Amino acid sequence: MSEPYVIKMPQLSDTMTEGVVVSWEKNIGDEIKRGDIVATVETDKAVMDRSG
Numbered sequence: 153m154s155e156p157y158v159i160k161m162p163q164l165s166d167t168m169t170e171g172v173v174v175s176w177e178k179n180i181g182d183e184i185k186r187g188d189i190v191a192t193v194e195t196d197k198a199v200m201d202r203s204g
Contacts, residue, residue, distance in 0.1 A: 157184075159190060159191070161193060165197070167196075168195050168196065168197065170195070171193040171194060171195040172193065172194045172195075173191050173192070173193055174191075174192040174193065174194045175191065175192045176190070176191050177189045177190055177191060177192065177201070178190050178191075186203075187203050188203055189201045189203055190203065
């Protein structure tokens with residue numbers, strides 16, 4: 153099994169400091185390439201996909 157990889161969520165505005173993972177788009181063990189959508193994150197202003 154591969155080592156864990158940290159996915160950082162960029163701060164999209166000065167007031168956005170946290171978000172909630174709405175859904176995971178990949179399963180444990182799935183291969184992930186740069187640019188793949190791995191999760192959907194909801195903030196107080198938007199819902200967005202996050203790529204790895």
